[in-house]
Amino acid sequence: MGASLEVQYGVAPNIAVRGMLMGGFSLEDEFDVDDGTLDGKAEFGGVAIVADYYPFANPWRVSGGLFFSNFSLSGTYDDGVDSYDADIEFKQDVIPMITTGFDYEFTPGWSVTGDIGVLISPLEASSDTADQADIDELNADLEDVPVFPFVGLAVTYTY
Numbered sequence: 001m002g003a004s005l006e007v008q009y010g011v012a013p014n015i016a017v018r019g020m021l022m023g024g025f026s027l028e029d030e031f032d033v034d035d036g037t038l039d040g041k042a043e044f045g046g047v048a049i050v051a052d053y054y055p056f057a058n059p060w061r062v063s064g065g066l067f068f069s070n071f072s073l074s075g076t077y078d079d080g081v082d083s084y085d086a087d088i089e090f091k092q093d094v095i096p097m098i099t100t101g102f103d104y105e106f107t108p109g110w111s112v113t114g115d116i117g118v119l120i121s122p123l124e125a126s127s128d129t130a131d132q133a134d135i136d137e138l139n140a141d142l143e144d145v146p147v148f149p150f151v152g153l154a155v156t157y158t159y
Contacts, residue, residue, distance in 0.1 A: 001025070001071065002044045004154040006113065008103075014057060016103075020048040022152065023070070036079030045070045048097060059102040067095040067119050067150075086127040086135070090148070095121040097150060111156045118147040 002025030008018045023045025031038045050065030073088040099117025106112060123142045127135050 001046055001069075001150065001152060004152050006154045006156040008052075008111075008156050008158045010158065014054040016052040016054075016061075016158075018048075018050050018052060018063075018065075018156075020050065020152065020154065022046050022048070033077065034079070036077055038075055038077050040073065040075035042073050043071065050097065050099070052103070054103075059104045061101055061103060063097075063099045063101065063115065063117070065097055067097045068093070069095060069119075073123075084127060084130040086125055086130055088123050088125045088142075090119070090121045091124040092121040095119045099150060099152070101152070103156070105158075109157055109159065111158060113152075113154050113156050115150065115152040117150045119150050120147055122146050123148065 001022040004020045004022040006018050006020045008016050010016045025044040027042045029040060031040070046067055046069040048065055048067045050063045052061045052063045054061050069090050071090060075086055077084045077086075097117060097119050099115040101113060101115035101117075103111050103113045122145060125135050125138045125142065
């Protein structure tokens with residue numbers, strides 16, 4: 001979901017709570033699809049609150065929490081005759097997340113952290129211009145993948 005700014009608070013020797021603000025990452029591109037062109041944009045980011053557990057008193061951790069997304073995919077397909085707009089977003093507004101990662105302190109209070117895991121929510125498409133049967137078929141396919149990959153990298157200050 002992009003780079004993040006995090007705040008971490010140690011609750012116990014092997015348990016911490018983090019707040020994460022992610023974003024600053026987007027992609028735009030144009031693709032040839034069948035007899036037309038797809039012009040798309042992806043925006044990544046969100047806010048998360050997670051609890052970290054350090055089972056071996058080293059930098060490795062297991063985390064779980066909630067993610068509040070502002071992720072979206074939007075695009076326009078144009079074949080010269082017809083034009084369709086569509087958006088894809090997470091189906092849920094509040095998304096459970098499970099990650100594993102590390103927290104390496106490089107100077108007192110300051111760390112570099114990384115996470116890899118999943119957001120537990122399928123994506124959902126919507127469109128005001130496309131055929132609803134096509135959108136329903138796409139949503140059925142998206143429902144088959146109930147998780148979305150999550151990767152995070154941050155510099156944190158712990159107090």
